[in-house]
Amino acid sequence: MTLIVFIKIVNALIFSFLSGVHIYWAFGGKWAAESVLPTKNGVKKLNPSPIxxxxxxxxxxxxxxxxxxxxxxxxxxxxxxxxLFGLRAIGDFRYVGLFKIVKNSVFARKDTAIFIPLCIYLSLSNAFLYFC
Incomplete structure (x- = not known):
């Protein structure tokens, strides 16, 4: 198996998993739902609909x-x-991404530890796949 095939498989698995988790949330699932949306002083900054x-x-x-x-x-x-994932890693300069201002919420800590590195990986790996 070549590196390109390995990266494609890893990326497809990551996107499939994330798609499944979003479907779970759309139908009322609660696992990790409270820590994946930006908050400020305990107030959600996004309230996505099931659709x-x-x-x-x-x-x-x-x-x-x-x-x-x-x-x-x-x-x-x-x-x-x-x-897309490079922009997500950079963020909105307030609640999300490398340059966020709000840094002391559960979401902000998970964003720094998990979401930003994942977005950087997805951005760089897709750039690699394009140029190979």
Missing amino acids: GTLVVAGGLALFAFISGADLVEYKWGYVILSI
Whole structure:
């Protein structure tokens, strides 16, 4: 197995898992739901609807397909994914990302420890897949 195939499989598994978790949340699941949304002084800054959560799940499933597909036609998708997750890693300069101001919430700590490194990996790995 080549490095490219390994990265595609890892990325497809990550996106599939994240899609499944979003579907779980859309249908009322509570696991980890309180720590994945930005808050300030205990107040959620986002309140996604079940439909919005399903849209995100669909997008993540599409990302899994693009990651797992071995089709030249989808190579442009790697650029889009690289930019999208690079922007997510940078963040909104308030609640999310490397340059967030609010740093003392449960979400902010998980963002720093888990979400930002994951986004950086997804950004760099998709850039690698595009250029290979």
